[in-house]
Amino acid sequence: MQDGRGANFAQIERNHVRTRVYAPFDWHPFDRFSPYTPLRVPLADARVAFITTAGVHLADQPSFDTGADAGDPSWRAIPVETSLSDLVLSHGGYDTRRANEDKNVVLPLEHLRDLRDGGRIGSLSLEVYSFMGYIADTDRLLDVEGPAVAARLIADQVDLVLLAPT
Amino acid sequence: MGLLQRALDEAGLCTLSITQSLEITAIIMPSRALYVGHPFGLTFGAIGDRETQRAVLAAMLDAAATMTHRGIRDSGFEWDRDDLRYRQLRKERR
Numbered sequence: 001m002q003d004g005r006g007a008n009f010a011q012i013e014r015n016h017v018r019t020r021v022y023a024p025f026d027w028h029p030f031d032r033f034s035p036y037t038p039l040r041v042p043l044a045d046a047r048v049a050f051i052t053t054a055g056v057h058l059a060d061q062p063s064f065d066t067g068a069d070a071g072d073p074s075w076r077a078i079p080v081e082t083s084l085s086d087l088v089l090s091h092g093g094y095d096t097r098r099a100n101e102d103k104n105v106v107l108p109l110e111h112l113r114d115l116r117d118g119g120r121i122g123s124l125s126l127e128v129y130s131f132m133g134y135i136a137d138t139d140r141l142l143d144v145e146g147p148a149v150a151a152r153l154i155a156d157q158v159d160l161v162l163l164a165p166t
Numbered sequence: 167m168g169l170l171q172r173a174l175d176e177a178g179l180c181t182l183s184i185t186q187s188l189e190i191t192a193i194i195m196p197s198r199a200l201y202v203g204h205p206f207g208l209t210f211g212a213i214g215d216r217e218t219q220r221a222v223l224a225a226m227l228d229a230a231a232t233m234t235h236r237g238i239r240d241s242g243f244e245w246d247r248d249d250l251r252y253r254q255l256r257k258e259r260r
Contacts, residue, residue, distance in 0.1 A: 007255040010189035016257050027193045033236040034175035036197040043231050053167050054207075094207035094254075102213040111210075111220050121227065131170065138169055146173025153179060161174055162226050163183035164209050165167035 022069045022136040039160055041122070046159040048116075049125035051149070053133030054099060054106035054166040055091030058082065064132035066092035071135040073145045077127040077152070084109060093134040094166050106166055125156045133166050168194030182230035184209060184222075185238060187255075197236050200229045203244040205251040212247060 010027065017025040039046065055064050057076040065072040078087070084103040089096040099106045109128065115121050129149055135141050153161060168191055171183045175197045185191040185199040186206060202222055204211060211218030225241045233239055245251045253259075 007252075008189050009187045009255045010193055012255065012257055013187075013190070027190070028169060029193045030172070030195040033195045034172040034197045035178075036175070036236045037178055037180045038234065039180050039231055043227055048227075051170065053170070054209075096207065098213055099207050104216070104219050105208050105210050105213060108210050108219050108223050111216070111223050114220075115223070115227075133167060135169075141169055142173055146170050147177060149170075150174050150177035150179060153174070154177065159180060160230050161179050161181045162223075162230070163167055163171050163174075163181060164226075165184060165186055166207050166209055 017136055022071075025136045028138050028142075041159050043121050043160075044119060045122040047123045047125060047157055048112070048121045049128065049153050049156070049158040049161045050107070050109075050112060051129045051131070051161060051163045052107045052166070053131045053164070054094075055089050055096070055132040056087050056103065056107050056130040057090065058086060059088050063088075063090040066090055066132070066134075070137035072132050073135045073138070073141040074131075075145055075149055076130045078130060079127055080109070080113070080124045082109070091132050091134070091166065093132075099166075106164065122159075125153065125158050127152075127156075168196040168199075171196035171199075180230070182226055182233070184226065188238065191238060198229065198233050199238045200226055201238055201240050203251065205245055206254050208245075208250075211243075218243070 210222045
């Protein structure tokens with residue numbers, strides 16, 4: 001695997017954030033992988049959840065704070081039957097105009113429902129979850145918001161969580 | 167994304183993420199990730215390219231079901247339509 005023809009994006013992104021947005025920023029490094037829990041049921045029986053960091057939300061939900069230097073670790077829960085036309089995007093880290101034309105490029109909700117209806121997966125969680133991917137101050141994400149979403153997914157008896165960045 | 171995945175992993179959930187940056191994922195080290203070389207903001211493919219969007223999602227499900235160890239799998243999806251991803255990786259605007 002080769003990333004971006006030699007560009008070290010982690011270094012470029014770090015320098016970009018530190019010089020232009022949030023001077024204290026640095027990556028939060030780890031020296032070991034996080035725990036791995038295997039999928040314990042066949043996909044055809046699995047209850048699947050989806051999380052995007054594309055800054056998607058319902059039009060009547062609060063926008064993500066794209067002006068905060070340290071980012072915004074909050075999240076939005078979106079009912080899984082929501083029409084893509086009812087969703088909007090607020091994210092300062094990428095050009096949302098493309099995804100606005102076809103939200104399946106960041107939140108493939110229509111394809112997930114097709115997979116469920118076709119029996120490829122067993123069911124979908126009650127809600128999909130959305131974050132805004134620029135979160136430079138990560139303590140609240142790790143200590144509060146992440147565990148809160150995890151608790152909701154566990155309560156929903158989810159077997160598998162798929163996560164997609166932007 | 168990787169930090170959020172770590173929080174879910176720590177809670178005992180089965181997770182599988184897409185990564186669009188091998189370097190960042192090597193730092194954060196979430197349990198299991200699938201590398202997709204698409205531009206940021208076009209994670210699942212181009213606008214209207216439902217075939218690729220479905221294929222990336224299918225690759226996620228396949229990885230979730232068959233990766234029996236922690237680490238990164240290469241999906242083989244790359245972006246050759248234009249230089250958008252190349253410019254994004256270098257923070258170049260045009």
